[in-house]
Amino acid sequence: MSLMSKPIVAVKSVVIRFAGDSGDGMQLTGDRFTMDTASLGNDLSTLPNFPAEIRAPQGTLLGVSSFQLHFADHHVRTAGDAPDVLVAMNPAALKANIKDIPRGATIIVDKDEFTSRNLTKVGYETNPLEDGSLDSYKLHAVALTSMTVSALSELPLSRKEAERSKNMFALGLLSWMYHRPTEATEAFLKAKFSKKPDILEANLIAYRTGWNYGETTEDFANSYEIASAHMAPGTYKNIGGNTALAYGLVAAAHQANLPLFLGSYPITPASEILHELSKHKKFGVTTFQAEDEIAAVGSALGASYGGALGVTTTSGPGLALKGETIGLAVMLELPLIIVNVQRGGPSTGLPTKTEQADLLQAMFGRNGESPTAVIAASTPSDCFDMAMEAVRIATTYRVPVILLSDGYIANGSEPWKIPDVKDFPDLSVEFAKTQENFMPYERNPETLARPWAIPGTKGIEHRIGGIEKQDKTGAINYEPANHDFMVRTRQAKVDGIEVPDIVVDDPTGDAQVLFLGWGSTYGPIASAVETLRNNGEKIAQAHIKYIAPFPKNLAAILEKYPKVITPEMNLGQLAMLLRSKYMKDIVGYNMVRGLPFTTAELVEAAMGVLHND
């Protein structure tokens, strides 16, 4: 590529949003820009946002898909509140996003798409590129489509095929603006289109043409540079939550020396875990796409019974279907991992959007006293660690573990320092051995776990089931005192699960207000806390990753801080648990819009609590 010849402006952080029709390839464009940014050593965080329909009617507001990326020369916690740059591939993308774009920001549009037909489709009476409504933005109206098509005129492609490469033109232009390296994207395209040489050529030409356009046109006066962020030494990769979760399961199964069996039924936004795990057969991973969620969890439980690591992955509606089988697993006291990547509910709700409203379902969504462990991942890369934790808890305590993730961290990504395999915990398990007078419900006095007694082991043949069992022998038993004892014992087992203490970040040690979150609100809260502290406020932060059971030191922490604010993307589910268990009044900040919190709104919420005495 040609040398940079225009003035270069140094900036500390940038938020870019790529927006277009769902057929425009915005997710791919965003992904590539992210990869190239990650490799430059900027810290980053991403937020894809796409419609539930695979192809909503073209050019409509419903069909707009976007990808937001925040990258900086310092630690980044969220995908950013407000974009500095909006790339809008058509009028619908402009209209759907303009309300989020602060005045003064840069807007790059494909002006070829601003035809009167397309404008009318989304209800623009006049052309916003010409009517002055965008005067307070730095507007670049670029003939993206026609320049792409003319650059590809030598190739044997139809106009429609040629137009499809316009996202690569946009990527090339943005790559020029922010000095992203081009080698990785070129290599990526070569691998992706290795069997379609014309399409490969088209993408490469469009990408390079976009880059050169930035370099040569008068329209863009500067390019920008963002220094790399300070990060701990190590090898990094950019990782999304679903991938991290799948890797965590594979690694944990390896540490446990157990074959991984996934029973799953496709559902957004959890399907990617099924897709990812189905690639890893060489690790002995069996993936079973069941006929429904009930069979998915059932097959996982059957596999666990046989001594495999049984896992099922789903989202809220699927968790509802799995309830009865999870109850059976509670009764059978077998290891089982249930991953719930939460989305907007109730019912089908907002399938592609994020929410945290399945917490109480995870805690209580079964008949009877049916305790399971419930844990939650807080960032994309944390999904790896929490998957390992889920396996540790399930196998140590012979209990179902519900691991909560959500659409935000499942689809979002961040740089991840690849852990050293040597640091992974030993998760090896012991099965019951041949013995006389085997008692299937005799417990380990410390963990209260019963033996994992798998078929094929001579001399310990026994029958188990969902009917209440006698203590120790496991024989069917309907006696009142035994049932009461067994109910309490199953609860005590979950209550006694060892989980790490919660860590409070309170630099001055005398903050009066604690920001306490769980799950994917970690990033937005951390970012708000940073802003508040930069403004001279005293505020503490702590994040709950273990919900059943809560960490032991949580009671003391709640007691220490007079005021606790808990932001949740639900109507106050964690707050309800905390209030009932600790009799602590919690100030809730609750929004259920299908979107993560912005830093600004959390800062404002905290200011209200900090200064309203």
Added chain:
Amino acid sequence: MTDIALTKKDFTSDQEVRWCPGCGDYSILSSMQSFLPELGIERENIVFISGIGCSSRFPYYLNTFGMHSIHGRAPAIASGLAISRPDLTVFVITGDGDALSIGGNHLIHALRRNVELKILLFNNRIYGLTKGQYSPASEQGKITKSTPYGSLDTPFNPVSLALGAEASFVARTIDSDRKHLTEVLRQAAAHKGSALIEIYQNCPIFNDGAFDQVKDNETKEGSLLMMVHGQPIKSATTGVIREGASLKLVDLNTVDESALVVHDAHDPDPSYAFSLSRLSGSSLEHTPIGVFRDVVRPSYGAMVHEQLDAVIAKDGPGNIEKLLNSGDTWVVE
């Protein structure tokens, strides 16, 4: 098969059997306990998984591994076990409500996949455990607690259903006919893949005499169309002949025996077995029993493990460090 000298007693658990006196489940249990030693499989390698219903208490009475699971889900749970542990012999015990109503979806999918499961469907044409409501196998017009004016639903023919679900082995037998039941179990055990065995089972409490037509000495000889591979299909009075693409019943006095259909359980075309299954209606006047279909199809578990082995043979066993470091990575010094 190995010659482990196990006996019926070895397969009998210490649990007191708790079905109603005269329940057909007793004879099925006894036949099973007597049959199991014949398999030559160690007790610890046999697993019985059941759903919920009177019949689903079955695993408690066998001294093997067993799981009494939840209503309708046994085929799903057993699939996970059988797929991940091909070394085990897995039986599923289910009732007509368990298998055909709440668990219908799991049943058809287990059969379609050909998971290595031997599924015994105890058909008493009633919900026994919940005290006598009609089931998806009850004849239309049935008066039960929940249908005092008669049931309106058209029943399933479990054999037709299984055949429609691509089952590779489908048979029908009767609780009280120990010899026939044992022979069907033997053939099912020898079959690779899933097997569905419908067992007519009398519930003396809520649906007594449902199968008298095929059990009573006066009527059974004329009602039971015996299906034996390589033999003409007939009862004492009636035979089966071909008519165009389908099958038809004839009075044995009107045709020569050579005109009768000679049973071919291995016919690859399932429409033959399906036609056989349609010869009987709810009335049981002409009821084929024996093995309808027994064809060779790769079993699901075997294919799963072949795929795993093939990938490992090609790419070598997985390396976690390599996996985590795959794709675009960068180094911070």
